[in-house]
Structures are given as C-alpha cells and as structure tokens.
Amino acid sequence: MSCAKMLCQECATQWDGIWHCASCLGAKRGTRRQRSGAGSWIGAAFLSLMFLYLGARVMVWTSAFIAGLF
Structure with a gap:
C-alpha cells in the first residue's frame, strides 16, 4: 500500500498479496494503457x-x- 494509512477489513482489497485502499487501487487502475x-x-x-x-x-x-x- 503506497499511502500507509490504517484500514479496516471492509475498506481494503487484497491484490497480489498486498492490501490496498480504494485510492491506491484507483491510482493503479489509472495507469492502464489503452491499446489500439x-x-x-x-x-x-x-x-x-x-x-x-x-x-x-x-x-x-x-x-x-x-x-x-x-
């Protein structure tokens, strides 16, 4: 998790074995490249x-x- 804030189990999502908050997941999702x-x-x-x-x-x-x- 890049923001390092405290999260409850309902607010976090595990991705590749690491718990992320919604804002961190949104930042990762925004880096997706559009293909032709x-x-x-x-x-x-x-x-x-x-x-x-x-x-x-x-x-x-x-x-x-x-x-x-x-």
Whole structure:
C-alpha cells in the first residue's frame, strides 16, 4: 500500500498479496494503457485472405483430381 494509512477489513482489497485502499487501487487502475485494435483487424483480414486463397487452391486441385479419374 503506497499511502500507509490504517484500514479496516471492509475498506481494503487484497491484490497480489498486498492490501490496498480504494485510492491506491484507483491510482493503479489509472495507469492502464489503452491499446489500439488495428493489429487485430489486420490479423483478421490477413487470415481471411489466406483462407480464401487456400480454399480456391483446394477447389482447383480437387476438381483437377476428380477430372483425372474419368
């Protein structure tokens, strides 16, 4: 706990084995970094294009294989 004030059991919260008051937890919560979702969108677009390409390759290969049987 960074403020070192006395707390009752109802006012404190244990986090990583250390008891913190509400103001200390609020300060820790405020240090959270916001992330951009651009990487997720780029990854999803890349996987979609990869599956589209591989699906087309499998369909062409399968049709050529079936045509060779007859």
